[in-house]
Amino acid sequence: MTITFLRAPRRAAVAAAAITVAVLGGAGVGWAAAVTTAQPAIQTITPRSEKDVTNLDVLRQQLRNYYGDALGSGQFAADSNYAKEASHVAADGTRYLSHYRSHGHATKAIVLDVDDTSLATWNYEVFSNWAYNPTTNADYVNGQKFPAVPGMVAMAQAAEREGYAIFFLTGRPTSQEQATLGNLTADGVGVDDGFPKPTTLSDGEDGLFTKPDVTAYPDYLKAACADDPGGKCTTIHYKSATRAHIESLGYDIVANFGDQYSDLKGGHADKTFKLPNPNYYLP
Template sequence: MPRARLSLRTRALAVAAAAATLGATFYGVGVATADNSVPRSDQQIPNLTDVVNQIKAYYGDTVDTSGEHQASATSNYAKQVAGIEAKAKAYLAHAEAGAGHDKGHGKGGKPAIVLDVDDTSLLTYNYELEVGFNYTPASNQAYLDTKNMPAVFGIDTLTNWAAAKGITVFWITGRPESQRADTVRNLTASGFQPAADTAHLYLKNTATPPSYLPCGATCTTIEYKSGTRAHIESLGYDIVGNFGDQYSDLSGGHADRSFKLPNPMYYLP
């Protein structure tokens, strides 16, 4: 799940929108996103309490002894993620074998994968419930100051397997540069073995944006993420797999194949 322009994040808690995205495994151009039409009647608006309860049921909500909400490894969410990861692993095994013979899908670059952070690598479920799905920079920073988010089920194992196969791992997140230390700490604590160092972890830097982004501090999510992927390619890599929970994580090209992880909790344009 990502995140460019976190301060402008748009929340979507609509059952219809969730149902439309939950089944998507591979990203395709032209897939519908959140519906911004204005309801003509209250009958067209899902009951918010019902939607939250459905989200909790989908994640298999449990509450631990410290009062923290946790998703269940046997939940429908975990099962859906496992199916996506199995397809991704099969694909990456084939891609890595081709790149090992300098084929690299015809590009000749070193094989690499790119992952978003929030709800792609790390699960924000407890934080989202804690703040009532109402993200603010202050509440998010306060959470990261005191807590680690768990890895999305199985994504740490898949990432570590890819690294062991010789596939370089990169992260591109819309988290601000000020959260670099928190993000590195959390990825490491949650079981990710590839180094999340400055060469492999890209965060949003609006104060001093990198020169390879022509849009500078005004980049949209798609411009920022696709532009950063283009930069990674310029370093001699072939991005064989791109993982994200938002379509904006995956749009804009510069990846051979993209994998959409489910996230009914919010929508980021």
């Protein structure tokens, strides 16, 4: 019997512990238990002193200052260091895409993550005091409350004008797809950010990929994640397998944009662009 304790919100899980209890047959043999040592999702240094760590309240204030929101209103400033850094990445992407020359007959495409790559969740970070809660987060998602990441709408619009297919790839659940689409584009609810509508793929699929429940995985996710715990995709496997699926339908992913390294790992993109996000970490 295997008992697995998992906590899998949007943020990094602290650690998943697995306890395997095996019943061994034979004379004189009773219960034997093998315990797998729990490991944190984030591997980092162990401070030797309190002086090696930034005080948490000081760090929160540094984040507010970085976003140009010293009093924590939930609105980042257009001239903040965050906005400047994000806009710089978007401009780099625009220049790269404009100079790219197609190779072969594949349709050139870009892939964008959603949270803190396309949509900025700073207002929720302030509201939640950096403590993710799926219920309150869903209120922000379904209310379509997120503004665009600086520079990213203009980058995507320029890419569309130059003939790129536009795909969005997010870890948000399928139940949030319509709200996500409305927030990204325009539906008259909440914030309409004006991104191009996602491209319909050559097989008729919607170009906004949300993460299905494991019981509803398409074949390409089942195959890619068969060896993951319970067959449930890690972020890297989910996103890389989806990019591979897009490529298999005749697209060349020229650029992949993400705020987490797990958005960008696993290949199936000619070039990656990392947006700034000091608020949370997804392995």
